[in-house]
Amino acid sequence: MSIDGRIGLKNGKSQWITDIYSRSMVHSIRAEFDAIIVGGNTLRKDNPLLTSRSRKSPEPLRVVFTRTLNLPLERNLWNCDVAKTLIVYVESSANEKNLDKIPRCIELAKIPSDNPQLLSKLLGERGFNKILWECGPDLATSAIKNGCIQETITFIAPKILGGVNSMTPFADFHFEDMDEVKILSKSTIQLLDKDICIKNIL
Ligand SMILES: NC(=O)c1ccc[n+]([C@@H]2O[C@H](COP(=O)([O-])OP(=O)(O)OC[C@H]3O[C@@H](n4cnc5c(N)ncnc54)[C@H](OP(=O)(O)O)[C@@H]3O)[C@@H](O)[C@H]2O)c1
Numbered sequence: 001m002s003i004d005g006r007i008g009l010k011n012g013k014s015q016w017i018t019d020i021y022s023r024s025m026v027h028s029i030r031a032e033f034d035a036i037i038v039g040g041n042t043l044r045k046d047n048p049l050l051t052s053r054s055r056k057s058p059e060p061l062r063v064v065f066t067r068t069l070n071l072p073l074e075r076n077l078w079n080c081d082v083a084k085t086l087i088v089y090v091e092s093s094a095n096e097k098n099l100d101k102i103p104r105c106i107e108l109a110k111i112p113s114d115n116p117q118l119l120s121k122l123l124g125e126r127g128f129n130k131i132l133w134e135c136g137p138d139l140a141t142s143a144i145k146n147g148c149i150q151e152t153i154t155f156i157a158p159k160i161l162g163g164v165n166s167m168t169p170f171a172d173f174h175f176e177d178m179d180e181v182k183i184l185s186k187s188t189i190q191l192l193d194k195d196i197c198i199k200n201i202l
Pocket of ligand 1: 007008012042067068069070114116135136137139
């Protein structure tokens with residue numbers, strides 16, 4: 001994010017806020033994980049590759065969490081030669097018509113509700129225990145609210161994006177009092193080339 005806490009402009013443009021050194025560090029961080037989760041909206045908007053750029057073999061499992069299954073026909077994540085992709089969707093008669101559009105090499109799993117805890121449990125049962133949630137504000141907030149996150153990694157770039165409607169890393173937690181806000185501990189601060197990386201325990 002930028003120094004004023006923005007992860008994108010009002011029009012959705014966000015490439016790039018952090019510099020090449022930070023982005024390369026993200027590839028190395030991905031290599032420490034068994035699986036990486038994004039939500040359907042990040043898949044639609046960013047078309048990420050979500051790999052460690054060969055720092056880990058095999059690459060971490062790429063996971064798309066979706067309620068709607070409204071996913072584009074062509075996405076980098078559909079290239080199964082690079083890494084495996086799993087789509088986890090919420091069971092509903094409304095979205096099942098979209099199943100036909102998913103490429104055959106992609107594995108599918110359904111869960112009964114959109115509670116992120118069910119996704120963590122499903123991945124744990126399959127042996128994926130160290131999970132990186134690399135998602136946007138809505139899913140990140142939902143994952144934190146449901147106790148799925150133990151550690152945060154924040155990259156801050158010395159840029160000002162400004163604007164009241166720019167994207168921020170989290171959606172509304174509906175806190176009413178400062179006693180309710182999330183408090184992070186054990187800050188580890190690393191000065192990078194231009195950016196700063198802060199790791200915290202939640
Ligand atoms: N700067 C960064 O590091 C960074 C990282 C990631 C994303 N982003 C930005 O974040 C924006 C997208 O934000 P987003 O919040 O919509 O992210 P997201 O990662 O797409 O998560 C939201 C999507 O997750 C799915 N979902 C399933 N269960 C959910 C639940 N319980 N709560 C919330 N979502 C659930 C839904 O997909 P369906 O709609 O398919 O049902 C929903 O639209 C993009 O513009 C992207 O550029 C930035």
